[in-house]
Amino acid sequence: DADVTQTPRNRITKTGKRIMLECSQTKGHDRMYWYRQDPGLGLRLIYYSFDVKDINKGEISDGYSVSRQAQAKFSLSLESAIPNQTALYFCATGKYAGGFDTQYFGPGTRLTVL
Amino acid sequence: GESVGLHLPTLSVQEGDNSIINCAYSNSASDYFIWYKQESGKGPQFIIDIRSNMDKRQGQRVTVLLNKTVKHLSLQIAATQPGDSAVYFCAENSSGDSGAGSYQLTFGKGTKLSVIP
Numbered sequence: 001d002a003d004v005t006q007t008p009r010n011r012i013t014k015t016g017k018r019i020m021l022e023c024s025q026t027k028g029h030d031r032m033y034w035y036r037q038d039p040g041l042g043l044r045l046i047y048y049s050f051d052v053k054d055i056n057k058g059e060i061s062d063g064y065s066v067s068r069q070a071q072a073k074f075s076l077s078l079e080s081a082i083p084n085q086t087a088l089y090f091c092a093t094g095k096y097a098g099g100f101d102t103q104y105f106g107p108g109t110r111l112t113v114l
Numbered sequence: 115g116e117s118v119g120l121h122l123p124t125l126s127v128q129e130g131d132n133s134i135i136n137c138a139y140s141n142s143a144s145d146y147f148i149w150y151k152q153e154s155g156k157g158p159q160f161i162i163d164i165r166s167n168m169d170k171r172q173g174q175r176v177t178v179l180l181n182k183t184v185k186h187l188s189l190q191i192a193a194t195q196p197g198d199s200a201v202y203f204c205a206e207n208s209s210g211d212s213g214a215g216s217y218q219l220t221f222g223k224g225t226k227l228s229v230i231p
Binding site for chain 2: 040045048105
């Protein structure tokens with residue numbers, strides 16, 4: 001979805017390096033999410049944010065941190081990358097209406113940790 | 115814990131035929147469901163959603179059916195085209211009683227649809 005952009009699209013790094021993945025959206029949604037996708041495991045939630053001042057851990061937050069710099073920007077950091085963090089990372093925005101949250105995904109970042 | 119799963123991991127259909135992709139869910143509190151399409155190298159793309167107060171919803175060439183009795187969800191694609199080749203995920207969530215509304219989607223692992231020209 002062109003309304004949700006992620007940078008970089010691909011990144012190869014070494015164990016121990018600090019990495020930041022960035023996400024920007026023009027949908028005007030308050031909610032933003034970070035997921036990782038691994039073969040055979042589906043999408044798993046890392047962190048989520050309901051607004052700029054609200055950040056929450058998801059199912060697999062260990063080894064990750066996030067920053068919500070503005071309504072439109074949500075970045076994910078790996079403080080000290082390790083090989084098992086090699087995965088596809090997706091940012092998503094959430095449109096909350098009527099008690100339900102419809103999520104829209106960015107194109108993804110393929111991260112390889114050597 | 116609760117889970118969302120798919121009956122078939124792969125599905126091959128002839129171009130022009132109809133496709134049916136199935137999904138079973140186990141959380142009886144789930145009241146909102148979404149189907150996503152993920153093409154190779156791309157992020158999941160929203161296709162269609164349905165709330166639990168409905169049993170059928172139609173979009174352009176797609177229909178989602180919800181059977182709450184047996185906790186089953188299906189996505190029907192009419193006149194399947196080569197561009198429909200992708201992995202299809204179902205996702206579910208429940209609004210819960212926190213007042214904050216639903217936020218956490220539980221995703222199935224996906225079904226790969228291959229369209230034979």
